[in-house]
Amino acid sequence: xxxxxxxxxxxxxxxQLRSELRWIIRRxxxxxxLLSLCLVPIVAGVGMWVAMDGDGPLxxxxxxxxxxxxxxxxxxxxxxxLPLLLPLIGAIWAADxxxxxxxxxxxxxxxxxxxxxxRLLAIKAFGVAAMTLIAxxxxxxxxxxxxxxxxxxxxxxxxxxxxxxFVEAVGRIxxxxxxxxVQVWGVxxxxxxxxxxxxxxxxxxxxxxxxxxxxxxxxxxxxxxxLHPYLITSSWNSLADVMRDPLxxxxxxxxxxxxxxxxxxxxxxxxxxxxxxxx
Amino acid sequence: MNxxxxxxxxxxxxxxxxxxxxxxxxxxxxxxxAPDLPxxxxxxxxxxxxxxxxxxxxxxxxxxxxLGIPALPGMPQLSDGDSKVRMWTxxxxxxxxxxxxxxxxxxxxDDGAQVWSWNSEDQTVTKLPHDxxxxxxxDEAGKSSDPVALSREVVSxxxxxxxxxxxxxxxxxxxxxxxxxxxPKPAERTVLREVRVAVDAELRMPLRVALLTNxxxxxxxxxxxxxxxxxxxxxGLFSFTPPAGAEVKEETAAEPTEQDKAKAEEALxxxxxxxxxxxxxxxxxxxxxxxLLTQFEQSGQRPQTDRGPxxxxxxxxxxxxxxxIKQLGKPVSGDWGSGTLITSRVGGALIADDGRVAxxxxxxxxxxxxxxxxx
Numbered sequence: 001x002x003x004x005x006x007x008x009x010x011x012x013x014x015x016q017l018r019s020e021l022r023w024i025i026r027r028x029x030x031x032x033x034l035l036s037l038c039l040v041p042i043v044a045g046v047g048m049w050v051a052m053d054g055d056g057p058l059x060x061x062x063x064x065x066x067x068x069x070x071x072x073x074x075x076x077x078x079x080x081x082l083p084l085l086l087p088l089i090g091a092i093w094a095a096d097x098x099x100x101x102x103x104x105x106x107x108x109x110x111x112x113x114x115x116x117x118x119r120l121l122a123i124k125a126f127g128v129a130a131m132t133l134i135a136x137x138x139x140x141x142x143x144x145x146x147x148x149x150x151x152x153x154x155x156x157x158x159x160x161x162x163x164x165x166f167v168e169a170v171g172r173i174x175x176x177x178x179x180x181x182v183q184v185w186g187v188x189x190x191x192x193x194x195x196x197x198x199x200x201x202x203x204x205x206x207x208x209x210x211x212x213x214x215x216x217x218x219x220x221x222x223x224x225x226x227l228h229p230y231l232i233t234s235s236w237n238s239l240a241d242v243m244r245d246p247l248x249x250x251x252x253x254x255x256x257x258x259x260x261x262x263x264x265x266x267x268x269x270x271x272x273x274x275x276x277x278x279x
Numbered sequence: 280m281n282x283x284x285x286x287x288x289x290x291x292x293x294x295x296x297x298x299x300x301x302x303x304x305x306x307x308x309x310x311x312x313a314p315d316l317p318x319x320x321x322x323x324x325x326x327x328x329x330x331x332x333x334x335x336x337x338x339x340x341x342x343x344x345x346l347g348i349p350a351l352p353g354m355p356q357l358s359d360g361d362s363k364v365r366m367w368t369x370x371x372x373x374x375x376x377x378x379x380x381x382x383x384x385x386x387x388x389d390d391g392a393q394v395w396s397w398n399s400e401d402q403t404v405t406k407l408p409h410d411x412x413x414x415x416x417x418d419e420a421g422k423s424s425d426p427v428a429l430s431r432e433v434v435s436x437x438x439x440x441x442x443x444x445x446x447x448x449x450x451x452x453x454x455x456x457x458x459x460x461x462x463p464k465p466a467e468r469t470v471l472r473e474v475r476v477a478v479d480a481e482l483r484m485p486l487r488v489a490l491l492t493n494x495x496x497x498x499x500x501x502x503x504x505x506x507x508x509x510x511x512x513x514x515g516l517f518s519f520t521p522p523a524g525a526e527v528k529e530e531t532a533a534e535p536t537e538q539d540k541a542k543a544e545e546a547l548x549x550x551x552x553x554x555x556x557x558x559x560x561x562x563x564x565x566x567x568x569x570x571l572l573t574q575f576e577q578s579g580q581r582p583q584t585d586r587g588p589x590x591x592x593x594x595x596x597x598x599x600x601x602x603x604i605k606q607l608g609k610p611v612s613g614d615w616g617s618g619t620l621i622t623s624r625v626g627g628a629l630i631a632d633d634g635r636v637a638x639x640x641x642x643x644x645x646x647x648x649x650x651x652x653x654x
Contacts, residue, residue, distance in 0.1 A: 060381075060382070060383065060400070061383055062382055064383065064400050064401065064402060065399055065402060067402070067524065068523065068524040069524070079382075117286070153523070153524075154523065157522045157524075159379075159382070159383060159384040159399045160377055160384050160386045160397070160399070161386045161397030161399065161522060161525075162519075162520075162522075163520070163522050229301075230301050230305055237381070237382070240382035241379075243382075244377070244384060246516070248339070250339075250506070254304060257300065257304055258301065258304055261298075261300040261301045262297070263297075264293050264294075264297035265293070265294050265297035265298065267293070268289075268290040268291070268292075268293030268297065269290070269294060271286060271289075271290040271293070272286075272290040272291065272294070275286040275287050275290065276283065276287060
């Protein structure tokens with residue numbers, strides 16, 4: 001009894017995380033954002049369904065095997081959104097987390113509150129990470145349902161020409177969701193670091209997207225091939241390995257580790273900035 | 280404040296660790312120290328390769344080309360740059376090979392009875408009967424001749440034109456290997472400096488082949504395992520079921536009809552093919568007769584009707600071939616006539632305007648000499 005009264009009572013971490021998540025989800029713009037993300041697989045699926053005329057492939061790469069093979073649609077949609085749309089979504093959550101609070105003047109209160117700044121950053125990062133996972137999982141779910149309705153098919157046809165049973169196909173979709181989410185985390189962590197330096201959320205989004213586009217452009221030049229292994233965007237093409245059978249894991253591990261390095265750098269920079277930030 | 284300083288310090292360490300991680304990921308995987316293996320003479324190493332029994336394995340082959348030739352669409356494995364081939368074999372003739380190209384893939388499966396070929400780009404499956412006849416013939420040929428005698432022949436044939444040495448040991452795909460080096464004898468006129476073959480110490484199977492040319496340290500072409508699992512492979516890998524909805528084309532390798540045979544003989548008769556030079560200087564020379572050439576030209580001028588978007592990327596229309604040759608090479612002329620010279624870092628091809636062709640791993644001058652010998 002006595003110890004409880006003398007030591008400062010810290011809010012349990014679980015409750016703080018839950019409250020952060022509730023804050024994000026309750027915002028109307030989050031709802032509309034997620035809703036528009038759900039439209040992506042539907043639009044992509046309907047578009048290809050209309051284009052499907054029975055002869056010839058629907059397009060290059062994954063699109064070629066989508067006819068009669070609906071469970072490929074969630075994977076296809078996630079890869080379609082990875083280069084630009086999902087980094088934008090990650091940047092929006094990250095911009096809202098710190099720069100948004102600063103813009104509304106609420107960050108000051110949070111910094112003054114008896115909560116460690118690193119802990120505050122951790123909670124914000126958790127919010128961004130959880131929302132990214134929710135967004136990709138939602139897209140995959142809508143994509144799988146849309147694909148099953150429009151294209152049907154038993155199991156999942158891989159690029160290698162083998163057909164995976166339903167359970168394994170769902171496993172591959174889940175793996176794609178995780179792999180794509182980790183890549184978006186890499187971008188969002190850097191966005192969070194930018195977010196700690198400004199109080200304008202638009203600056204965060206513009207800088208992050210500009211960076212992603214710059215990385216994509218740098219990845220095109222052959223003369224810069226020494227730089228390519230360092231660019232997070234350059235490993236995104238190799239994620240198509242998830243649709244090969246047997247699953248080749250080396251490139252998937254490599255791209256995940258690369259994104260992990262970006263997460264570490266981004267969060268460390270954000271922590272550094274948060275610790276030295278003036279009230 | 281002390282706590283703040285600790286946070287900044289830890290965060291700075293995090294940035295450094297992340298950057299170091301990027302550096303580690305960007306570096307090519309180190310091969311590790313060269314293993315200690317019992318010394319072996321080059322002759323016995325070659326003999327053991329010739330007599331080795333095929334093993335069951337699965338692995339990834341990496342192809343690194345720097346040949347200086349233009350890219351072939353849809354086949355990165357043959358173009359400049361790095362690409363991969365994944366392969367599995369049970370050591371008894373059944374195999375599976377997967378060729379990833381971008382986000383597409385070609386798969387070839389030989390299940391012992393049929394050869395299946397799948398292309399994800401157009402969802403087509405091609406089915407060919409497994410050529411059992413051929414294999415039996417090869418088997419019989421192998422049995423009838425003494426493998427040891429055969430290996431001796433191979434060694435002496437190699438030694439006639441090259442120096443064979445064992446240049447230490449190395450690791451390829453995490454397996455210990457002997458580095459066998461074939462160097463052309465000084466009198467040989469070839470653009471190749473040496474051929475390095477990494478031979479697995481246990482299986483006596485070549486795991487990596489590198490072509491090195493004069494003037495550069497890095498190989499012009501290298502093909503080798505980056506990952507190798509020796510042992511029985513999953514039997515399911517050696518069967519193929521065409522996916523539902525895929526178009527299955529069946530190509531029967533039935534006995535060629537008399538008409539086909541006659542046609543083939545006629546075509547062969549129109550091309551006189553010969554070999555000029557020996558050893559590393561070997562130049563393959565061929566000459567197409569004027570009739571064949573005019574046929575070729577006519578097919579080139581045929582109007583193209585299938586230029587639709589459905590045309591697969593890999594198809595090169597006949598008419599573009601001559602255009603392509605002109606684009607790839609540079610025009611040359613001399614006492615022998617005139618034509619186009621296509622050079623790569625491992626050799627060249629000389630295509631004369633009158634249908635003569637010379638091909639070999641030799642410099643231009645040797646090609647010109649060889650083509651001059653064709654009347």
